[in-house]
Each structure stands twice: as structure tokens, then as C-alpha cells.
Amino acid sequence: MLTVGIVGAGIRGRLFADALRTQPGVEVVGLAETSEPVAATAREATNLPVFSSHTELMARLDPDAVIVATPDFAHREIAVDIAEAGKHLLIEKPLATTLEDARAIADAVQGGGGRCLVGFENRWNPHVLRAKAAASDGSIGAPITSSATLSNSYYVPTQMLSWSAASSPAWFLMPHTVDLVLWLTERNPIKVSAVASKGVLSARGVDTWDVVHALITFEDGSTANLSSAWVLPDAGDGIVDFRFSLIGTRGSVSADLSHQGLTVVSDKYRSEWPLSGRVGRSQVGPAVWMAQDFAAGLLDGSDLGPGVEHGLLVTEIICAIELSVELGQPVELSNLRSTPVA
Numbered sequence: 001m002l003t004v005g006i007v008g009a010g011i012r013g014r015l016f017a018d019a020l021r022t023q024p025g026v027e028v029v030g031l032a033e034t035s036e037p038v039a040a041t042a043r044e045a046t047n048l049p050v051f052s053s054h055t056e057l058m059a060r061l062d063p064d065a066v067i068v069a070t071p072d073f074a075h076r077e078i079a080v081d082i083a084e085a086g087k088h089l090l091i092e093k094p095l096a097t098t099l100e101d102a103r104a105i106a107d108a109v110q111g112g113g114g115r116c117l118v119g120f121e122n123r124w125n126p127h128v129l130r131a132k133a134a135a136s137d138g139s140i141g142a143p144i145t146s147s148a149t150l151s152n153s154y155y156v157p158t159q160m161l162s163w164s165a166a167s168s169p170a171w172f173l174m175p176h177t178v179d180l181v182l183w184l185t186e187r188n189p190i191k192v193s194a195v196a197s198k199g200v201l202s203a204r205g206v207d208t209w210d211v212v213h214a215l216i217t218f219e220d221g222s223t224a225n226l227s228s229a230w231v232l233p234d235a236g237d238g239i240v241d242f243r244f245s246l247i248g249t250r251g252s253v254s255a256d257l258s259h260q261g262l263t264v265v266s267d268k269y270r271s272e273w274p275l276s277g278r279v280g281r282s283q284v285g286p287a288v289w290m291a292q293d294f295a296a297g298l299l300d301g302s303d304l305g306p307g308v309e310h311g312l313l314v315t316e317i318i319c320a321i322e323l324s325v326e327l328g329q330p331v332e333l334s335n336l337r338s339t340p341v342a
């Protein structure tokens with residue numbers, strides 16, 4: 001039996017608890033949550049013990065593996081403690097929001113000897129998997145350029161997340177699109193150029209960027225163009241706008257993942273996501289399949305990925321995006337890596 005603990009009992013922590021509830025050979029033994037109201041809700045929803053810290057969860061239940069589902073900037077301490085104890089980790093994206101934190105987690109995973117999966121859930125998204133197959137089997141040739149848009153309506157930064165001012169469209173959304181273009185193209189990123197704007201969200205009390213645009217250049221001269229905004233209207237097209245395309249030397253692949261073929265119009269126009277929630281007795285959707293695959297990989301010893309080194313690379317690229325916005329000029333990743341962290 002593989003025992004699993006979950007740290008952070010918010011939206012994702014509870015989703016993961018549900019995802020693993022009926023998996024053979026797997027037992028979610030408990031959660032940790034610092035907010036007492038959230039802990040009380042989670043106790044009620046899961047019927048599991050919910051401790052007030054990850055250290056208490058570890059001391060009391062000693063699980064084999066831990067899922068870290070705390071806010072973007074609050075992964076390091078938990079992940080390092082758990083990895084150093086030799087436990088396996090599923091850690092939500094982004095791995096961390098500073099180079100120092102990301103390197104500390106990567107070092108702890110390497111030193112501790114446990115296995116680690118970073119939660120880039122699009123690797124379990126059927127549309128993305130088909131795009132990956134087209135990119136890998138030669139049908140569209142070599143990558144020339146790719147683009148990806150992943151944006152949210154105001155609901156996400158102003159209502160869904162209590163900690164959005166400590167994150168941004170770059171940290172909350174771009175880990176997915178950076179991972180996507182790296183995975184689809186398998187190219188080595190060398191340079192990042194980015195611009196961002198502010199003002200609309202800060203006027204609504206959330207002091208972070210409204211929109212971030214980033215251009216990544218790869219070693220072979222190919223490019224990827226990423227955009228993320230947190231200012232889509234709530235009365236529009238659902239809370240997520242997610243589209244991408246990859247143009248190759250012999251063809252292209254593109255997807256609009258905001259629409260899974262279902263639109264509901266009431267007082268609002270909304271795209272729905274049938275590929276989530278419950279179908280029959282099963283939880284479905286990329287995040288659910290990711291958590292189940294993590295547990296299955298630990299049970300049978302098969303490959304787990306994307307791992308901590310990839311998570312570190314994605315954090316490096318987003319740090320380069322932040323730095324490029326700040327400096328108003330392109331940032332070479334090699335320069336960023338050679339800069340000692342504070």
C-alpha cells in the first residue's frame with residue numbers, strides 16, 4: 001500500500017485527495033492545512049485527519065509520498081523538508097517562484113533520493129498528447145515557431161485565489177505554456193524577451209501584472225511566443241482561455257482548449273469543460289490522471305516525469321521573463337544561471 005499525504009487543502013489539495021480516493025493500492029492518509037476554516041471544510045469533505053502543519057502530518061502519519069498544493073510562493077520549505085526525508089513528491093507548478101527556492105528544492109530531491117513529479121498537468125491532457133504525437137512523429141517537420149495563450153478572467157485573481165497579489169499571470173499561468181512549448185518542440189531555450197503591463201488589477205486591489213507577453217528564442221533559432229492575461233471579462237468565454245499552435249517545416253498543429261465542444265449561454269456566454277469532474281464513478285481530467293499516474297508510477301517503479309530538473313528550468317525561464325520586464329531588454333538564460341542567488 002502506498003500512503004500519500006497532501007499539504008494544502010485548498011482547491012488543488014482537495015481535488016488530489018478525491019483523485020486518489022479509489023485508486024487500488026493507494027491510501028490518502030491525511031492532509032496539512034494552515035488555515036483552520038479551510039482545514040475544517042477539508043475534514044468534513046474528505047473524512048481524513050487534517051493537521052495544522054506539514055511537520056505534524058509527517059510526524060504523525062509518515063506517508064510514503066506527499067503532494068504539495070500550497071500557493072505558488074509557498075512550496076520551498078515544505079518540499080525541502082519532505083524531499084530531505086527521502087519521501088516522494090508531487091509538487092504543483094510552478095516548482096518555485098525564485099531561483100534560490102527552485103535550486104534548494106532540486107538539491108533536496110537529489111540528496112534525499114525520493115522521486116519527484118512537478119505538476120505540469122497538460123502532459124495528461126488528451127489534446128496536448130495528440131499535438132505531442134504530431135510534433136514527434138515527423139508529420140509536421142521541424143519546429144519553426146510556436147505560440148500559446150493561457151489567460152483567466154478577473155474571477156481567478158480577484159475571487160478564486162486569496163494570494164494572487166503574491167503571484168502573477170507569469171507565475172500562475174505561464175508555467176503551463178512554457179512547459180508546453182518546451183515539451184512539444186524539445187528545443188533548448190537560450191534567450192527571453194518580455195513586456196508586461198499593470199494598473200487594472202491594482203485598481204481592483206490586486207497589485208500584480210495584468211498581462212505578460214514573452215518571446216523565447218531557442219538555440220536553433222526557432223521561437224515561441226507566450227501571452228497570459230488575468231483581465232478577461234467574467235461575462236465572456238469562461239474563466240480560462242487556452243490556445244496554442246506549433247508551426248513546423250511541413251505542417252502545423254493547433255488547439256483551442258478553452259472549448260471542449262460545449263457552450264452554455266444563460267445570462268453569460270460560457271465554454272464548459274466536460275473533461276473534468278465526475279464521469280460515472282470516476283474523477284476525470286488532466287490533474288486527476290496526473291495524480292493517479294504519480295501514484296501508479298511509485299507503485300510499479302515506472303518512469304515519472306516531468307521531474308524536478310524540468311521544474312527548475314521552467315522557473316529559470318519565468319525568472320528571466322520577470323527580469324526582462326524589469327530591465328526592458330532581452331535576458332540570456334546563461335547569464336541568469338551564472339548570477340549567484342542572493
Ligand SMILES: NC(=O)c1ccc[n+]([C@@H]2O[C@H](COP(=O)([O-])OP(=O)(O)OC[C@H]3O[C@@H](n4cnc5c(N)ncnc54)[C@H](O)[C@@H]3O)[C@@H](O)[C@H]2O)c1
Nearest residue numbers: 008009010011012032033034035038069070071072092093
Ligand atoms: N494546474 C492547474 O491548472 C492549477 C490550478 C490551480 C492551482 N494550481 C497550483 O496549485 C497550487 C495550489 O493552488 P490552489 O488553487 O489549490 O490554492 P488554494 O489557495 O485554494 O489552496 C492552497 C492552500 O494551501 C494552504 N497553505 C498555505 N501555506 C501552507 C503551509 N505552509 N502548510 C499547509 N497549508 C498551507 C492555504 O491556506 C490554502 O488553503 C499553486 O501552486 C497553484 O499554482 C494549479
